[in-house]
Amino acid sequence: MDGKILNEFRQDLVSGEWVLFATGRAKRPQSDKKKEEDWKYKSAENCPFEDFKKSDNEPVWFCPNETDWQIAVIKNKFPAVKPGICKPAMTFGPFNVQEAVGFHDLFVYRDHDKHFADFSKDEIVDVIRSYKKRYLEISKSGGCVRYILIFHNFGREAGASIYHPHSQIISMPILPPDVSRSVNGSHNFYKDHNERVYDVLMKWEKEHGNRIIYENDLFIAFCPFVSKTPYEVRIFSRDSHAHFEKMPDEFDKYLADVLLVVLNKIRKALGDPPYNLFVHTAPAETDLESVHEFYSWHIEILPKVKVAAGFEMGTGMDINVVDPDEAAEELRNTDV
Numbered sequence: 398m399d400g401k402i403l404n405e406f407r408q409d410l411v412s413g414e415w416v417l418f419a420t421g422r423a424k425r426p427q428s429d430k431k432k433e434e435d436w437k438y439k440s441a442e443n444c445p446f447e448d449f450k451k452s453d454n455e456p457v458w459f460c461p462n463e464t465d466w467q468i469a470v471i472k473n474k475f476p477a478v479k480p481g482i483c484k485p486a487m488t489f490g491p492f493n494v495q496e497a498v499g500f501h502d503l504f505v506y507r508d509h510d511k512h513f514a515d516f517s518k519d520e521i522v523d524v525i526r527s528y529k530k531r532y533l534e535i536s537k538s539g540g541c542v543r544y545i546l547i548f549h550n551f552g553r554e555a556g557a558s559i560y561h562p563h564s565q566i567i568s569m570p571i572l573p574p575d576v577s578r579s580v581n582g583s584h585n586f587y588k589d590h591n592e593r594v595y596d597v598l599m600k601w602e603k604e605h606g607n608r609i610i611y612e613n614d615l616f617i618a619f620c621p622f623v624s625k626t627p628y629e630v631r632i633f634s635r636d637s638h639a640h641f642e643k644m645p646d647e648f649d650k651y652l653a654d655v656l657l658v659v660l661n662k663i664r665k666a667l668g669d670p671p672y673n674l675f676v677h678t679a680p681a682e683t684d685l686e687s688v689h690e691f692y693s694w695h696i697e698i699l700p701k702v703k704v705a706a707g708f709e710m711g712t713g714m715d716i717n718v719v720d721p722d723e724a725a726e727e728l729r730n731t732d733v
């Protein structure tokens with residue numbers, strides 16, 4: 398298999414779930430010990446995000462401008478999907494294979510050592526606006542964009558291969574399994590109950606109140622009754638819109654407020670754990686015109702306090718060792 402680079406989605410013949418193969422990315426998996434030594438960009442000296450020209454990184458745009466940028470959108474040098482012309486899925490023997498065509502950009506934040514929890518509210522507002530702006534640009538780029546994921550990994554154990562704070566945006570020509578399950582599940586719930594599942598969830602959380610961590614006029618953050626992992630937090634907008642990218646600009650400061658409060662509570666209560674944060678929004682291209690009737694965009698934050706093991710991998714079911722009621726109580730009572 399010398400020199401063969403795979404860059405494609407392959408669909409599992411049994412489950413129907415897609416897996417992305419991107420073997421041309423920076424490095425092959427290594428043992429943890431090697432990884433520790435290898436996290437060499439921890440010092441700003443060798444950091445590729447201090448000088449884009451020197452590190453041969455290609456900027457897309459800067460916020461607010463190139464000289465005084467606080468956020469730079471750059472092309473990922475080792476993208477998991479690549480720009481190209483979209484072709485229909487092909488068959489390979491009994492399998493469906495889809496070329497991994499798309500955008501994979503990074504949002505790089507100016508300060509090498511300043512993490513989200515340390516940002517000001519205005520700085521988080523700029524992050525949210527940059528997310529929306531780049532999302533809309535990519536979604537308007539033409540065919541082949543079925544889903545766009547925005548995510549942020551904090552800490553080595555959460556998968557951040559480069560220390561310098563950055564988020565990622567990636568578009569894909571297929572609907573990823575988690576999104577597909579949520580969109581179909583919320584659609585089916587709507588058809589069966591004539592109610593939006595997220596409204597039912599929020600109403601129930603509001604009534605009980607014991608899993609709510611924080612809320613403001615427009616957003617609510619809670620540990621879901623069915624949390625997959627300890628201290629899992631979900632943030633929902635009260636207007637229950639399907640599309641994050643279409644959120645009105647006046648909402649941004651409220652979202653920034655709830656994000657900052659939650660991230661600071663997590664940092665303080667759990668001792669600055671690594672975490673994954675992502676935005677789940679409706680599919681970019683959908684023939685479900687009515688998606689707004691049953692789907693609500695939201696943000697999930699998953700602190701990395703445990704590692705998936707044999708049981709989880711073998712069953713596709715998580716074991717959560719912390720009662721979400723207690724997780725929420727702890728976070729709610731943490732002053733920040």
Ligand SMILES: [Zn+2]
Pocket residue numbers: 441444445446447508509561
């Ligand atoms: Zn840096």
